Structures are given as C-alpha cells and as structure tokens.
Amino acid sequence: xxxxxxxxxxxxxxxxxxxxxxxxxxxxxxxxxxxxxxxxxxxxxxxxxxxxxxxxxxxxxxxxxxxxxxxxxxxxxxxxxxxxxxxxxxxxxxxxxxxxxxxxxxxxxxxxxxxxxxxxxxxxxxxxxxxxxxxxxxxxxxxxxxxxxxxxxxxxxxxxxxxxxxxxxxxxxxxxxxxxxxxxxxxxxxxxxxxxxxxxxxxxxxxxxxxxxxxxxxxxxxxxxxxxxxxxxxxxxxxxxxxxxxxxxxxxxxxxxxxxxxxxxxxxxxxxxxxxxxxxxxxxxxxxxxxxxxxxxxxxxxxxxxxxxxxxxxxxxxxxxxxxxxxxxxxxxxxxxxxxxxxxxxxxxxxxxxxxxxxxxxxxxxxxxxxxxxxxxxxxxx
Numbered sequence: 095x096x097x098x099x100x101x102x103x104x105x106x107x108x109x110x111x112x113x114x115x116x117x118x119x120x121x122x123x124x125x126x127x128x129x130x131x132x133x134x135x136x137x138x139x140x141x142x143x144x145x146x147x148x149x150x151x152x153x154x155x156x157x158x159x160x161x162x163x164x165x166x167x168x169x170x171x172x173x174x175x176x177x178x179x180x181x182x183x184x185x186x187x188x189x190x191x192x193x194x195x196x197x198x199x200x201x202x203x204x205x206x207x208x209x210x211x212x213x214x215x216x217x218x219x220x221x222x223x224x225x226x227x228x229x230x231x232x233x234x235x236x237x238x239x240x241x242x243x244x245x246x247x248x249x250x251x252x253x254x255x256x257x258x259x260x261x262x263x264x265x266x267x268x269x270x271x272x273x274x275x276x277x278x279x280x281x282x283x284x285x286x287x288x289x290x291x292x293x294x295x296x297x298x299x300x301x302x303x304x305x306x307x308x309x310x311x312x313x314x315x316x317x318x319x320x321x322x323x324x325x326x327x328x329x330x331x332x333x334x335x336x337x338x339x340x341x342x343x344x345x346x347x348x349x350x351x352x353x354x355x356x357x358x359x360x361x362x363x364x365x366x367x368x369x370x371x372x373x374x375x376x377x378x379x380x381x382x383x384x385x386x387x388x389x390x391x392x393x394x395x396x397x398x399x400x401x402x403x404x405x406x407x408x409x410x411x412x413x414x415x416x417x418x419x420x421x422x423x424x425x426x427x428x429x430x431x432x433x434x435x436x437x438x439x440x441x442x443x444x445x446x447x448x449x450x451x452x453x454x455x456x457x458x459x460x461x462x463x464x465x466x467x468x469x470x471x472x473x474x475x476x
Contacts (some may be wrong), residue, residue, distance in 0.1 A: 100452050105176040113182075119271065121355065121422075126152045126181045126443070127455040131203050135454045137170065138268045140443035141198040142431040143244075149182075150174040152434065153198040153211065156186065161452065164221050165352055173244055174273055177436045178457045186209070187238065187247045192218040195236075199268025201285050203306055204276070205456035209240045210307050211247070212286045214268040226291045227265045232258070233265035238336055239307060253310045257301055258287075266322065267301070270376055270431040272404040273325050273333075278468045281306065284450065285356045287323040287335065288312075298323040298337045310341040317342035318349045318361035324377035325356070326391070328412065334362060336377035336393070337395040339370045348355055349413075365413045371399045376430040376442070380462050383438035390462050392440060394430040397471045401428040401451050404444055408465035410467070422458060426451035 127137035128194065135158040140155040159165025172181040188195045188211075199212045213236055220230040232297075234312045235257040236250045258265055266289050275283040286301040298316040300323075303309060305455035316323065316335055323337035333338045333356055335346040346367035350359040375395035382388045391409040396402060404427035409421040427446035434440035447453025 115231045116453070120151040122178060122457070122459045124178055124181065124457045125454050126174075126457055127154050127156075127170065128236070129346075129453050132156065133424055134168075134170075134186055135401040136161055136447060137455050138452060139196055139198065139429055140431040140445065140455050141200050141211075141270050141441050142269065142441060143200045143202065143271070144441060145202065145268050145375070145435050148435075149241050150178055150441065150457075151179070152455075152457060153187075154197070155398050156198045159218070160222070163196060164194055164216075165218050166192045167196055167218075168194055169198050169211075171244060172342075174341075174457075176317075178441060178459060178476070185244075188213060188236075188250060190215055190250065194218050194220075197266040199230055199270060199272050199288075201272025201274060201284050201286060203282070203284055205281050207241065208307065208308055209244060210272070210284060210370070211236055211239070212237050212272070212288075212301070213250075214265050214267055215250075219368070222264055225365075226294060228261075228263055232263045235265055235267065235301075237307065237310070240446060253301075256310055257312055258290060259319065259364050262290045263294075264296075265289070268324075269322065269429070270324060271378070271433060275327075284354055285325060285333075285467070286310075287325045287337075288323040289323060289337070296317065296321045296340050298350075299333065299424050300325065300335075300352075302356055313352075313357040314359065316352075317348045317361070318379060320348040324375070326377060326379040334365075334413065336368070336375065338372075338374055341372050347375065366409070366415050368393055368416060369395065369402075370433075371396045374429045376432045380434050380440060380441070381438070382462070392418075392432060392462060392465065394432060394442060396427060397421075402426055404428070404430060405471065406440075406444065406465050408458070408462060410466075417470055418466045418468060420465050420468050422460075423456075425449075426453075428452075440461070455464060 137154040176459040201307040273285040320337040328334040333352040349362035
C-alpha cells in the first residue's frame with residue numbers, strides 16, 4: 095500500500111486530526127478502548143502509567159449499564175509492551191458486583207516498585223446528583239496495588255475512614271496520575287489528588303501516605319468550587335494543583351500551591367490563567383530532553399465548550415505563560431491523561447470520536463517540542 099493511501103485510511107478510520115511529518119512531528123494513534131468492546135457500553139475517565147523497562151498501563155472506567163456515572167461500572171486495564179503500538183487483551187482489575195467503581199488514579203512507590211491504583215465506589219442505583227444532595231450514601235474510597243507491573247492486582251481495600259469525612263457526599267480520586275514525592279532522607283510520600291462534595295459544594299484536596307500505602311491521610315481543602323485536580327512539582331519545595339473550576343464559578347482553571355507536600359494549600363500567584371471549558375484537563379511536568387534539569391509544562395483540554403477540539407498547550411517558564419499549542423483532535427474530545435514515555439515523548443490517552451465524544455479512548459504520542467511550533471488559540475492564554 096502506498097504511504098499516502100495508508101495515511102488517508104488511518105485518518106478516516108480514526109475520524110480525527112492526524113498531523114503529518116511535514117508539520118513537525120508525526121503522531122501515533124492507537125485505540126486501547128472502543129465503545130462496545132467486551133460487552134461494555136462505553137469506556138470513560140482514562141489514567142496512564144509508564145516507566146523505563148516496564149509496560150505501558152492504560153486504565154479506564156468500563157461502563158456496562160449506560161453512559162452516566164451510575165449502574166454497573168468496572169475498571170479496565172490494557173498493557174502495551176511496545177510503547178502503545180499494540181495492546182494486550184483487556185483485564186478487569188476492579189469489579190464490585192453491580193456497583194459503580196471509577197475515577198482511577200495511579201501512582202508508583204519508587205522506593206518499593208509497587209503500583210497503587212486509587213478509585214471510588216458508589217451503589218449502582220445511585221446517581222451523582224443524589225449523592226451530592228445527601229439523599230443516598232456517600233461515595234467510598236478504595237485502593238488496589240500491583241507488584242508485577244500490572245499483571246496481577248491485590249483485592250480492593252477500603253480507606254474511607256481516613257480518606258473522607260462522614261458528611262461528605264460525592265468523592266473522586268484524580269482521575270489520572272498521582273505523584274511520588276522524594277525525601278532527602280528516608281522514604282517518600284505517595285500523593286493522590288482528590289475532590290469531594292460537602293453541603294452541595296465541590297472542593298479539592300489530596301490524599302497522602304508516608305508508609306508505602308499502608309495508611310492514608312487527607313489534607314486540608316485546597317479550593318472551593320473545584321474538582322478533578324492534577325498535581326505536579328512546581329519546584330523542589332512547592333506543589334502546584336491545576337483543577338477544574340465548577341461551571342458558573344469562573345472562566346479559567348483553579349490553581350493552588352502547597353509548600354508542605356500537599357497537606358495545605360493557598361491560591362497560586364504569578365501564573366497565567368488557563369481556559370476552563372467545563373471539562374477535566376490533564377496537567378504534567380515533563381523533563382526537557384537534552385537540558386540541564388529543565389522542565390516544560392504541558393496541559394491538555396478542549397479549546398472550546400461542548401467538548402470539541404482537545405489541544406495541547408506548553409509552557410517553558412513554569413506556567414507564567416502558555417503561548418504555544420497544537421490541535422490533538424479536531425472533533426468531539428474530552429478527558430485526557432498524560433505521562434512521559436520512551437524517548438522523551440508524551441504519551442496521552444484521550445476520549446474522542448468522529449461523531450460522539452465517547453466512541454473510543456485513543457492513545458497518542460508526540461514530542462513536547464512539537465507543541466512549540468504553533469501559537470495557542472486566541473483567548474486561551476492570558
């Protein structure tokens with residue numbers, strides 16, 4: 095088959111935007127999760143993990159009962175041993191009868207090698223609106239772990255007693271990526287960004303463990319009217335939280351900083367506003383290849399409301415400006431998850447489709463430098 099014909103067929107099959115090499119960096123698109131596969135109606139809410147000499151781990155909610163966050167929902171995993179070009183058969187790593195299990199958030203303990211997956215559980219018959227209103231029991235919090243790079247997983251263990259207050263309603267872990275914080279001496283800290291509802295108001299916070307996941311504690315509220323937080327190290331002393339702003343409470347993302355490893359937070363100063371288009375967004379600090387310890391910041395989010403046109407923004411000055419961005423999918427597209435992969439490329443999972451945003455979750459790879467080749471959309475960087 096001629097190369098141009100193969101490219102055209104792949105583009106039509108995926109139903110989205112596929113940049114050519116002439117534009118600076120070719121992208122790889124593969125599809126680890128497609129609606130209808132395995133008997134599940136749709137797959138949603140991706141999370142992604144990778145480290146050198148390990149398989150790529152792609153997680154998602156596998157929704158059996160319908161499109162909403164209710165009913166029978168399991169957590170699915172697919173592993174790739176060739177950096178996302180092909181995927182092993184699907185594993186169901188969480189299946190708690192007919193309950194709704196979701197919001198996967200993954201982190202690795204670098205001192206033990208153990209991979210942790212935090213998730214939440216609610217009764218299948220309960221909706222988010224009912225849980226927030228307090229007319230049904232609140233969402234519970236769980237963890238599982240793997241010591242063999244995701245091949246097998248422990249039984250779920252509930253940590254609700256220390257992870258949440260009794261009067262909280264809805265709860266979400268992540269979704270996406272947690273963080274391992276090193277110590278100069280001794281063991282590090284596992285950190286899971288999270289959010290909850292209290293009195294009908296959504297608030298963000300973090301869970302943390304200083305004993306390799308044996309026990310978990312909750313930090314203070316980071317910000318009101320916010321949800322689905324992402325965290326990264328701003329520098330060796332400061333963490334930055336980038337969270338979704340609840341609709342009606344602002345046009346830009348909620349930013350907060352912590353100087354005590356995620357226990358308390360305050361509003362961030364001196365950083366550029368990023369657009370809030372009523373959707374989750376992934377936020378990641380990526381080591382700059384060939385540099386002397388320098389990092390770029392990458393943010394992925396729909397460029398307009400209605401969950402269309404996910405872009406990747408990049409900042410070279412620690413989030414003070416976001417002048418460059420590239421289109422990653424021209425059609426319906428929503429939640430994303432990112433991590434640095436082989437060769438310094440960014441690996442990303444993205445909900446997207448040709449006609450419907452939840453047709454599939456694709457895996458994308460691109461060089462961070464490619465994002466610097468085009469100006470950001472008008473109004474998306476302030």
